[in-house]
Amino acid sequence: MPLITVNLIENVFSSEQKAEIIEKLTDTMVAIEGENMRQVTWVKIEEVPEGQWGIGGTPLTAAMVHQIQKG
Numbered sequence: 001m002p003l004i005t006v007n008l009i010e011n012v013f014s015s016e017q018k019a020e021i022i023e024k025l026t027d028t029m030v031a032i033e034g035e036n037m038r039q040v041t042w043v044k045i046e047e048v049p050e051g052q053w054g055i056g057g058t059p060l061t062a063a064m065v066h067q068i069q070k071g
Contacts, residue, residue: 001040002029010047011062018045 004025013021022043029041051059 001042002033002037003042003044004029005044005046007046007048007053009053009060009062009065010049012065021045 006021006025008018022045025043026038026041030038050061053060
């Protein structure tokens, strides 16, 4: 029974986007392992508070990630 854990920065993704992440990751496992895996595939989203996740020595906030998403 697969358990997929996704770490996200809090306040970056909407509830709808998180639901889509869960759906698509489940679909991906089913594509690899077969339809019987759908009911036993767990996807867990863990949200890390803003400023407690960093890259390149800089703590990231949701606003910074939204700016990156915009390009």
